[in-house]
Every structure is written in structure tokens, then in C-alpha cells.
Amino acid sequence: MTLEDKDMTSQVLADVNAMGKAARGAAAVLSVADTGQKNLALLAMADAIDAAASILLAANAKDLAAARVKGIDAALLDRLELTPARISGMSEGLRSVAAQADPIGALSATDRRPSGLEIARMRVPLGVIGVIYESRPNVTADAAGLCIKSGNVVILRGGSEAFNSNQAVAECVRQGLQKAGLPEAAVQLVATTDRAAVGALLAMDEYLDVIIPRGGKGLVKRISEEARVPVIKHLDGICHVFIDAGADLARAVEVALNAKTYRYGICGSMETLLLHGDEAERVLPMLVDAFAAKEVELRGCERTLALVPGMVAATEADWDTEYLGPILSIRVVDDMDAAMQHIARHGSAHTDAIVTNDIGRARRFVRQVDSASVMVNAATCFADGAEYGLGAEIGISTNRMHVRGPVGVLGLTTEKYVVNGDYTTRG
Amino acid sequence: MTLEDKDMTSQVLADVNAMGKAARGAAAVLSVADTGQKNLALLAMADAIDAAASILLAANAKDLAAARVKGIDAALLDRLELTPARISGMSEGLRSVAAQADPIGALSATDRRPSGLEIARMRVPLGVIGVIYESRPNVTADAAGLCIKSGNVVILRGGSEAFNSNQAVAECVRQGLQKAGLPEAAVQLVATTDRAAVGALLAMDEYLDVIIPRGGKGLVKRISEEARVPVIKHLDGICHVFIDAGADLARAVEVALNAKTYRYGICGSMETLLLHGDEAERVLPMLVDAFAAKEVELRGCERTLALVPGMVAATEADWDTEYLGPILSIRVVDDMDAAMQHIARHGSAHTDAIVTNDIGRARRFVRQVDSASVMVNAATCFADGAEYGLGAEIGISTNRMHVRGPVGVLGLTTEKYVVNGDYTTRG
Numbered sequence: 001m002t003l004e005d006k007d008m009t010s011q012v013l014a015d016v017n018a019m020g021k022a023a024r025g026a027a028a029v030l031s032v033a034d035t036g037q038k039n040l041a042l043l044a045m046a047d048a049i050d051a052a053a054s055i056l057l058a059a060n061a062k063d064l065a066a067a068r069v070k071g072i073d074a075a076l077l078d079r080l081e082l083t084p085a086r087i088s089g090m091s092e093g094l095r096s097v098a099a100q101a102d103p104i105g106a107l108s109a110t111d112r113r114p115s116g117l118e119i120a121r122m123r124v125p126l127g128v129i130g131v132i133y134e135s136r137p138n139v140t141a142d143a144a145g146l147c148i149k150s151g152n153v154v155i156l157r158g159g160s161e162a163f164n165s166n167q168a169v170a171e172c173v174r175q176g177l178q179k180a181g182l183p184e185a186a187v188q189l190v191a192t193t194d195r196a197a198v199g200a201l202l203a204m205d206e207y208l209d210v211i212i213p214r215g216g217k218g219l220v221k222r223i224s225e226e227a228r229v230p231v232i233k234h235l236d237g238i239c240h241v242f243i244d245a246g247a248d249l250a251r252a253v254e255v256a257l258n259a260k261t262y263r264y265g266i267c268g269s270m271e272t273l274l275l276h277g278d279e280a281e282r283v284l285p286m287l288v289d290a291f292a293a294k295e296v297e298l299r300g301c302e303r304t305l306a307l308v309p310g311m312v313a314a315t316e317a318d319w320d321t322e323y324l325g326p327i328l329s330i331r332v333v334d335d336m337d338a339a340m341q342h343i344a345r346h347g348s349a350h351t352d353a354i355v356t357n358d359i360g361r362a363r364r365f366v367r368q369v370d371s372a373s374v375m376v377n378a379a380t381c382f383a384d385g386a387e388y389g390l391g392a393e394i395g396i397s398t399n400r401m402h403v404r405g406p407v408g409v410l411g412l413t414t415e416k417y418v419v420n421g422d423y424t425t426r427g
Numbered sequence: 428m429t430l431e432d433k434d435m436t437s438q439v440l441a442d443v444n445a446m447g448k449a450a451r452g453a454a455a456v457l458s459v460a461d462t463g464q465k466n467l468a469l470l471a472m473a474d475a476i477d478a479a480a481s482i483l484l485a486a487n488a489k490d491l492a493a494a495r496v497k498g499i500d501a502a503l504l505d506r507l508e509l510t511p512a513r514i515s516g517m518s519e520g521l522r523s524v525a526a527q528a529d530p531i532g533a534l535s536a537t538d539r540r541p542s543g544l545e546i547a548r549m550r551v552p553l554g555v556i557g558v559i560y561e562s563r564p565n566v567t568a569d570a571a572g573l574c575i576k577s578g579n580v581v582i583l584r585g586g587s588e589a590f591n592s593n594q595a596v597a598e599c600v601r602q603g604l605q606k607a608g609l610p611e612a613a614v615q616l617v618a619t620t621d622r623a624a625v626g627a628l629l630a631m632d633e634y635l636d637v638i639i640p641r642g643g644k645g646l647v648k649r650i651s652e653e654a655r656v657p658v659i660k661h662l663d664g665i666c667h668v669f670i671d672a673g674a675d676l677a678r679a680v681e682v683a684l685n686a687k688t689y690r691y692g693i694c695g696s697m698e699t700l701l702l703h704g705d706e707a708e709r710v711l712p713m714l715v716d717a718f719a720a721k722e723v724e725l726r727g728c729e730r731t732l733a734l735v736p737g738m739v740a741a742t743e744a745d746w747d748t749e750y751l752g753p754i755l756s757i758r759v760v761d762d763m764d765a766a767m768q769h770i771a772r773h774g775s776a777h778t779d780a781i782v783t784n785d786i787g788r789a790r791r792f793v794r795q796v797d798s799a800s801v802m803v804n805a806a807t808c809f810a811d812g813a814e815y816g817l818g819a820e821i822g823i824s825t826n827r828m829h830v831r832g833p834v835g836v837l838g839l840t841t842e843k844y845v846v847n848g849d850y851t852t853r854g
Contacts, residue, residue: 028771032795105794111816117805119815124797126827209827230657230828251850258852344455355850366845367532368459370551378544378848387853388546388844389538400553400636401657402829405844417815417832418793421805423678423782425685426814 009196016200019155020207022185023128027153030186031125035102037180042098042145045176046091049141052172053087059168060137067161075265080135080162090141090169097145097391103413104151116424121415125151127209129412130201131394132157132223134215137165142392143212144173144187150412153186155208157201159215160193167191202227212395212407232407235398236322236348237267239380242274242339242365244356249283252355257290259353259379264325267396268351268373268383271322272329274339277303280332284308287330296326303332319346336361340368347371350398351383351405372398372405436623443627446582447634449612450555454580457613458552462529464607469525469572472603473518476568479599480514486595487564494588502692507562507589517568517596524572524818530840531578543851548842552578554636556839557628558821559584559650561642564592569819570639571600571614576818577839580613582635584628586642587620594618629654639822639834659834662825663749663775664694666807669701669766669792670710671783679782680713686780686806688721691752694823695778695800695810698749699756701766704730707759711735714757723753730759746773763788767795774798777825778810778832799825799832 030038049056060082067077103123110120129152133139140156147154158166170189177184190197201208205228212232213223224233241259243252259270275283284307291298299314311330318329319342333339336354343352353375354365362376373383383406385393390408397403403411457465476483487509494504530550537547556579560566567583574581585593597616604611617624628635632655639659640650651660668686670679686697702710711734718725726741738757745756746769760766763781770779780802781792789803800810810833812820817835824830830838 028795028797031797113814113816115809115814117809117814122793122801127797230826232828248850254852255850262853366549368455370455370458370554371843373844373846374549375846376848378846378851379853381853382542382544382846382848382851383844387540387542387544389540399657400841401659402841404841414827414829414831416798417800417810419800419802419805419809419815421803421809423675423682424805424809425681426689426806426808 009194012192012194012196013200015192016190016197016204017207019188019190020128020204023153023155023188024207026183026185027125027127029183030148030153031104031127031151033151033182037182038102038148038151039098041148041176041180041182042094043176044179045141045144045173046094046098048172048175049087049091049094049169052168053084056082056087056165056168057084059164062164063162072161076135076161080137080165082137082165086138090138093138093142093392094145096386097149097409100149100391100409102149103410107418108415115426116421118420120418122418123413124416126412126414127152128207129154130157130204130208130211130229131155132198132201132211132213132215132219134159134219135162137162137169139214140166140169140189141173143394146392146394146409146412148177148182148186150409152412155188155190155201157190157197163193199226202229205229214395232395232397232399232403232411234267234396237269237350238271238320238322238346238348239268239350239383240272240274240339240343240347240352241270241380242333242336242343242352242354243276243279243283244336244354244358244361245276245278246357247279247355248357249279249286253283253286253290255353255355255377255379256287257294259381260291260296260328261294261326262379262381264323266381266384268381269324270328270380272319272331272346274342275304275330275332276336276339277332277334280304281307291328294326296328299327299329301331304330322348336365340365343369343371348398350396351375351380353378353380372396436621439619439621439623440627442619443617443624443631444634446615446617447555447631450580450582450615451634453610453612454552454554456610457575457580458531458554458578460578460609464609465529465575465578466525468575468603468607468609469521471606472568472571472600473521473525475599475602476514476518476521476596479595480511483509483514483592483595484511486591489591490589499588503562503588507564507592509564509592513565517565520565520569520819521572523813524576524836527576527818527836529576530837534845535842542853543848545847547845549845550840551843553839553841554579555634556581557584557631557635557638557656558582559625559628559638559640559642559646561586561646562589564589564596566641567593567596567616568600570821573819573821573836573839575609575613577836579839582615582617582628584617584624590620626653629656632656641822659822659824659826659830659838661694661823664696664777665698665747665749665773665775666695666777666810667699667701667766667770667774667779668697668807669763669770669779669781670703670706671763671781671785671788672703672705673784674706674782675784676706676710676713680710680717682780682782682804682806683714684717684721686808687718687723687755688753689806689808691750693808693811695808696751697755697807699746699758699773701769702757702759703763703766704759704761707731708734718755721753723755726754726756728758731757749775763792767792770796770798775825777823778802778807780805780807799823
């Protein structure tokens with residue numbers, strides 16, 4: 001590292017630190033901001049984004065051109081691209097979050113204690129949230145909207161490949177805050193592509209209350225390992241569908257097909273299909289036809305191969321793989337308990353589903369399967385904040401503590417105790 | 428380190444790892460155990476403790492004798508000591524937790540989405556909890572009771588000075604689990620005083636879901652820094668009482684006196700008293716008399732010293748000090764806003780109180796003060812799980828995420844999504 005590099009790095013650290021300090025100041029204002037004022041900001045952000053559509057497209061075109069020069073792959077280019085529909089998606093997302101209930105300040109039921117004290121819990125913001133993300137510029141608007149609505153302040157650090165797009169979206173966010181009379185430091189975008197900025201955020205436990213990484217496994221892993229601030233993280237999504245004995249097989253095949261093929265790249269996509277042994281012989285030919293039509297490669301266990309000779313054999317590694325692509329592993333199991341054992345051993349506690357007509361087994365599956373989302377007769381690809389009614393999501397948590405599954409406004413809050421007495425002393 | 432030491436250390440690592448694996452296995456059983464079975468275990472533990480009182484006292488006598496030989500200080504000896512009253516306290520605590528509602532399996536209100544899906548959240552245990560504590564043997568019973576009631580499994584690592592006492596309590600816990608037919612691995616006590624065991628627990632993110640340290644600042648700090656597992660931690664308790672203009676001064680002095688002197692060593696003890704400028708002249712003589720009678724040293728700000736000449740002057744460091752002893756700093760402020768600014772700057776977000784007759788200011792104080800417990804007309808020393816109706820507490824959290832303040836059964840749980848459909852696919 002040259003002296004000049006060192007100077008630049010220490011400048012980045014100073015800048016990020018100054019942002020942290022400003023954020024902490026703004027947090028006191030946001031934590032008690034009225035619902036109306038917060039909603040006004042969100043709606044003004046949405047209007048500003050709609051009005052700036054051509055500016056956003058132009059900024060995005062710069063990023064796309066630079067990415068193409070760098071030879072960035074098609075999947076990443078797709079995530080990076082803004083289209084008129086995606087721009088409307090951002091503003092609609094903000095309006096949808098504005099329409100959500102404001103949880104801040106809500107009091108739980110009050111308990112009166114023998115001491116005479118009245119004790120309740122009040123919902124409050126987490127404080128200052130850091131969001132570190134990769135190529136998708138819409139995260140800038142989504143994260144800003146969810147954080148402001150929940151009374152939090154946010155520092156955003158987007159991917160360098162989306163630098164111009166993120167700056168343009170952040171300008172619309174700034175206009176919204178200004179219009180509502182909220183401090184501009186409530187949403188700050190780190191204005192450098194220097195990677196030292198990420199390290200600075202991870203170490204800034206004085207000013208940041210939580211970090212949310214959004215991106216690929218590499219990013220999340222690095223952040224989880226290095227952060228001195230609590231992380232709401234999203235690791236693997238190895239999701240299962242189990243087709244139970246007695247299920248409506250034609251409809252069960254539809255659910256399985258949807259769970260796999262709705263979109264291959266999402267974390268709620270099914271990676272392994274478990275079949276009750278009693279149905280395997282009847283349902284496998286239906287599955288083979290349905291998935292062949294979608295050009296999905298099937299990999300089967302021994303019992304599957306015995307019924308469908310010629311299918312690719314699944315290896316042990318298949319059960320632990322998140323394909324995120326047109327591949328599906330299939331395993332025939334003796335019963336629901338064997339299915340649940342497979343899920344406990346190979347799943348990632350993200351989203352797992354049973355397809356069944358038996359109410360007792362459905363209840364037991366729901367209670368026993370330890371996943372952030374447990375589904376009955378629904379496709380795992382529904383695991384998503386918008387589908388769950390959260391307006392938008394800032395991520396899907398695979399943590400156990402604080403919040404599991406899609407994280408919306410409520411997941412960005414916590415509770416404090418409120419204690420009322422009558423000059424009460426402890427005896 | 429000699430080769431023999433290395434062998435011992437690798438043996439400890441292997442032992443702790445085996446405990447983790449056994450705990451993970453037991454967690455699947457505990458997570459779906461019936462309320463009746465869990466309560467049976469707790470009540471049987473309580474009975475076993477009562478029945479073993481003389482055994483517990485004998486084991487404790489060994490620990491006390493060894494501690495005295497080591498020249499351990501009086502405060503630590505006090506925490507280490509078991510008395511018949513403290514033994515009854517343990518069994519009563521277990522019965523009180525048994526009497527609490529069982530939150531596990533409870534479903535939130537169900538939302539029906541446009542897709543036809545019905546979405547609710549189900550309360551579930553965190554999984555496997557590690558509790559690392561110092562000298563107080565009652566933590567062994569409290570932690571076991573709270574973890575079992577909340578469907579969790581726990582690995583306990585008590586202080587080496589309480590080794591015999593903890594083993595004896597753990598034996599009673601084991602009897603309770605056995606009587607209820609629950610796996611003994613649901614509560615495991617690390618049976619070595621080797622400090623390598625703590626390091627092993629901190630690194631065991633495969634088997635532990637959360638670590639709760641109970642003890643002094645040094646312990647908590649070390650654990651927070653080293654742990655690769657999420658920590659529910661308890662740092663400083665720099666608690667404030669603000670006496671507002673117009674408060675009933677005689678009663679306000681009682682609250683302040685109680686907040687400081689109920690017990691000096693607890694984290695909810697008041698460390699700084701803030702006085703509204705309009706009342707300072709009248710209330711200070713009353714405070715000086717009241718605290719003099721309790722031999723509490725007072726340290727005042729300049730405005731305080733102007734009214735009470737001869738009082739010790741507080742330095743800047745005083746506002747940031749958790750005395751945990753018979754010392755109190757006093758500051759006169761202009762109004763409630765100045766008091767809240769002082770609390771925001773110097774407080775530890777643990778427990779802060781206002782004493783006031785003004786309903787508007789009480790509401791604003793409660794909303795704006797960002798502490799785990801915010802009190803109105805009550806002494807800060809009430810910040811305690813039993814007083815809050817939690818039955819017992821496994822600690823008081825100064826985290827922002829997951830749980831703030833006294834942590835009881837509910838704080839050891841989380842929620843998963845439960846999604847019900849009718850063979851529903853995503854369009």
C-alpha cells in the first residue's frame with residue numbers, strides 16, 4: 001500500500017465515521033417522528049422516483065455500460081438493470097410500505113404487579129441500521145422506505161457496479177426526506193466504491209445497531225465473520241417439498257413444479273422433493289413429464305431410480321446443495337417422520353412444505369419442522385415479504401434470534417419496558 | 428504448554444463438543460414437549476432441591492472453605508454462599524416459572540393474503556442456549572427452569588469457585604428431568620474447571636444458538652468479543668432518576684433513596700440523580716439529610732455545590748461511572764429536555780426514571796428516553812425479572828436486538844412463519 005493509498009483509506013474511515021455520528025443524531029429524531037410525517041416522506045420519495053424515471057434510466061445506462069466493458073455476466077447485468085417497470089416497482093414498494101401500520105409506540109397489554117407497578121412493553125426502532133448490498137439498485141429505495149417507516153436511520157453501501165444508479169435513487173430519497181422535514185442524515189449512501197468503507201461499517205459498533213447484508217453467500221459470510229455489530233443474515237435456502245400419502249397427486253405436482261420453476265434464482269425455490277413411498281410409483285411419472293417440459297434436470301435416490309430407470313443418480317452432496325438453477329433432487333422416504341428427519345439433517349431451516357390432505361400430519365409437520373417458514377399445501381417460492389403482506393422486505397433472515405424469515409417493518413423494531421407507579425418504592 | 432496440558436485441553440474440547448451434539452439432539456425433543464411435561468420437570472426439580480437442602484449446604488460449605496483459603500473477597504463469598512433461604516429461593520423460583528404461561532406453539536393472528544394463503548407466526552424456542560456464569564449457584568436452577576419452560580436446551584458453565592455447589596444443584600435438576608421423562612441432555616453442566624471449556628463454548632456455533640453471560644464486566648466483555656455465537660449481553664447499568672418540577676418532593680426523595688439504597692450492587696441501582704432547577708433549592712436539603720442517614724457519599728455539579736457548600740464536587744468521569752456502591756452523583760438541570768440529554772449522553776440505556784405529576788411530560792419522557800426500562804414514579808431498582816412478573820430472569824439484556832431488559836421465558840423464544848394454502852401456487 002502506498003502512502004497515498006493509506007491517506008485515501010484513512011479519509012474513507014473518517015467519512016464513514018462522520019456518517020455514523022450524523023446517523024446517531026438523526027436516530028433521536030426518527031425514533032419519535034409522527035406516522036404522518038414518515039408516510040409523507042415515503043410518498044414524496046415515491047413521487048420523486050416516478051418523476052426522475054428518465055434520470056434514473058440514464059444513470060443506470062452508465063452503470064450497465066461500465067459493467068459490459070468489464071465483461072460482467074448476464075445474471076448480474078439482469079440484477080443491475082433498471083427498466084420503467086422496475087422503477088415503478090420501487091415507487092409502488094414505497095407506497096405499499098407507507099400503507100402499512102406504524103408499529104412504533106404501540107404498547108402491549110399492561111400487567112399490574114403486586115407492587116402496584118403497571119408494566120407494559122412499547123415498540124421502538126432498533127436505531128441505526130447498516131445495509132450492505134450488491135448489484136440491485138432497488139434495494140436503495142426498499143431499505144430506505146422500510147427503515148424510515150420503522151423509525152430507524154440507515155446507512156447504505158451499495159455495490160460499486162451500481163454506483164450511479166444508487167446515487168440517483170438516493171437523490172430521490174433525499175428529496176422525500178426534505179419534503180417531510182426529516183433530517184437528510186436519516187438515509188445516507190456511502191459515496192465511495194473503496195472497499196475499506198465496508199470494513200469501517202463492520203467495525204462501527206458505536207454508531208451502528210445492526211448490519212443487514214444483501215447479496216451472495218460470499219458477501220454474507222465475510223460480513224458475518226468480520227462484523228463487530230449484530231448481523232441479520234441470510235445464508236442458504238435449501239428448501240424442501242414433501243408429498244404425503246393421500247395427497248391430490250395432480251395438484252401436488254403443480255405445487256412442486258411451481259416451487260421449483262417460479263424462479264430458479266430465489267432462495268425460496270425448492271431444491272429437494274421428498275416423496276412418500278406409497279405414492280412414489282404413481283407420482284414419479286407425472287413429475288418426470290412435468291419437469292421435462294420445463295427442462296429441469298432430475299437427480300434421484302436409489303428408490304427413485306428403481307422406478308425411473310435412466311434418471312441421473314443423486315449423490316450425498318446433492319442433498320446439501322442449493323442449486324439456484326434448473327436441477328432438482330428427488331428422494332423417496334418411508335413416511336413423514338423420515339421426511340422430517342431428512343429436512344432436519346439436510347435443510348437450512350429456511351422454508352419447507354408438506355403437501356397433504358391429512359390434518360393431523362399437517363399439524364405435526366408445522367409444529368416439528370424447525371424452519372423460518374413452514375408451509376402446508378403451498379409452494380415454497382411464496383417465502384417473500386410482499387407475499388407475506390410486509391409491503392416489502394429488507395431481507396430474509398436465517399438467524400434464530402430476533403427475527404426469522406422475511407423481514408419487514410416489524411422485524412426492524414424491538415420493545416422496551418414501560419413501568420408506571422405512584423411514587424412506588426421496593427420493599 | 429506441556430504435551431500433557433495439550434492432551435487435557437483437547438480432551439476438554441472433545442467433551443464440550445460431545446455435550447453440544449447431545450444438546451442438539453435433545454433440542455428436537457424439548458421443542459415439542461408438552462406444557463404439562465415441562466412443568467412436571469420443573470416442579471420435580473423444585474422438590475428435589477428442597478429434599479436435598481442438607482446435601483446442597485454441605486457441597487456449598489466445601490466451596491466456601493476453598494474460597495476462604497484462596498482469600499476471596501467478602502462480596503464474592505456472599506454471592507457464593509447458599510443458605511436455607513436461598514435454597515428455598517431456588518425451588519420457589521422453579522415453581523414460579525412452572526406457573527408461568529407456556530408461550531411455545533402459540534400462533535399470532537392469521538392474515539389472509541390475496542393469494543389465498545393464510546399466514547401466521549408461531550412462537551418457538553431459540554434452540555440450544557449456553558449460560559456462562561460466575562459465583563452464584565442459584566443461576567444453575569434459574570437457568571435450567573427458564574430454558575426448559577421455554578422449550579430450550581441449555582449447557583451451563585458455572586464458576587470454578589462454585590464447582591461443588593453447581594454439581595449438587597445440577598443433580599437435582601437431573602432428577603427432575605428424569606421424573607418427567609425428558610432427556611437428561613436437556614440440561615448439561617460442564618464438569619470441569621478448565622478455562623478452555625469457555626473458549627470451546629464460544630466457538631461452538633454449530634451446536635449453540637445463543638450465549639448468555641452472567642457476571643462482571645470483564646466476563647461479559649471477553650465473551651462478547653470472542654463469541655462466534657450470538658450473545659444476549661448485559662453491560663453497564665448507569666441508571667438515572669429525574670425529579671421534575673412540581674413533583675411531590677417528600678415522596679420523590681423516598682423514591683430516590685430507594686433507587687440508590689435498596690441494594691447498592693444491583694444493576695438497576697440509581698447512579699445519578701437529576702434535579703429540575705426549580706426544585707433544587709427545596710429538595711437538596713431533604714436529599715442531603717436522607718442520604719446522610721444511609722451514609723451515601725454525594726457528589727454534586729456546580730449548581731448543586733452552590734446550594735450545598737462543602738459537598739464533594741463531581742467530575743466529568745462521575746457522570747459515566749457505575750458505582751455499584753454507596754456513592755451518588757447529583758446534577759441540577761434546566762428542565763426535562765436537559766435531563767433527557769444528560770441521560771442520552773451519559774446513560775447506558777438500562778433503566779431510567781422520571782418523578783413527576785405532569786402527565787404530558789411523563790408521556791414524552793417515556794416515548795423519548797431510549798432505555799430498556801423507562802419508569803414513571805417508580806424506583807429504578809425495580810428493574811428485575813421477578814418484579815416484572817417473569818417468574819425469574821436469566822439476565823437483563825442491554826442488547827437492542829431480540830430482547831431488551833429483564834429476560835424471562837418469552838425472551839428465550841422466537842417466531843417462525845406458518846403458511847397454509849390449498850395447493851396454492853404463485854402466479
